[in-house]
Amino acid sequence: MEFALFFRLRTNFVPFRSIAEYLARAAEGSMNAGYIVGNLLGNFVLGVPLGVLLPCLFPRLQTLAKTLAAAFGFMLVLEVAQLLLRFGTFDIDDLILQMLGCILGYGMLKLPVINRLLRRISIWRIS
Numbered sequence: 001m002e003f004a005l006f007f008r009l010r011t012n013f014v015p016f017r018s019i020a021e022y023l024a025r026a027a028e029g030s031m032n033a034g035y036i037v038g039n040l041l042g043n044f045v046l047g048v049p050l051g052v053l054l055p056c057l058f059p060r061l062q063t064l065a066k067t068l069a070a071a072f073g074f075m076l077v078l079e080v081a082q083l084l085l086r087f088g089t090f091d092i093d094d095l096i097l098q099m100l101g102c103i104l105g106y107g108m109l110k111l112p113v114i115n116r117l118l119r120r121i122s123i124w125r126i127s
Contacts, residue, residue: 003086010089018093040097047071047098051105056118064106071102 012018022040025031050071055062061070075098082088108114 001086006086007083010086011083012089012091012093015092015096018091019097043094043097044101044104047075047101047103048105048108050074050098051102052108053105055106055109064103067106068099068102072099075099 019040022031022036026033026036051067054067054070058070061067072095075095079090079095083090109118
């Protein structure tokens with residue numbers, strides 16, 4: 001397939017377009033619900049480890065803004081690679097869901113039980 005055609009068919013730069021389409025197809029029953037949940041939830045869950053690990057492994061990334069910026073850059077590289085390698089799709093909604101997951105992961109660091117566990121294994125040093 002020619003790259004221009006692939007680009008037109010396999011990209012979405014409009015925020016929430018794919019999410020809205022998935023939800024509409026789920027409501028009408030025209031798409032497998034397992035696929036929809038897997039795609040939406042999968043992208044969300046993909047961001048959670050970055051929200052936890054980036055500030056733990058890199059002391060300079062211990063604020064939410066810095067963690068989100070680094071996670072966004074990492075995920076953007078993966079999305080662009082999918083496009084350039086013609087493997088998968090480039091979808092802005094994937095980035096949105098991944099960043100929401102990253103926020104959840106970062107928020108988990110503030111939970112006392114998680115904070116104590118990470119301090120115990122010596123990979124988290126801020127309160």
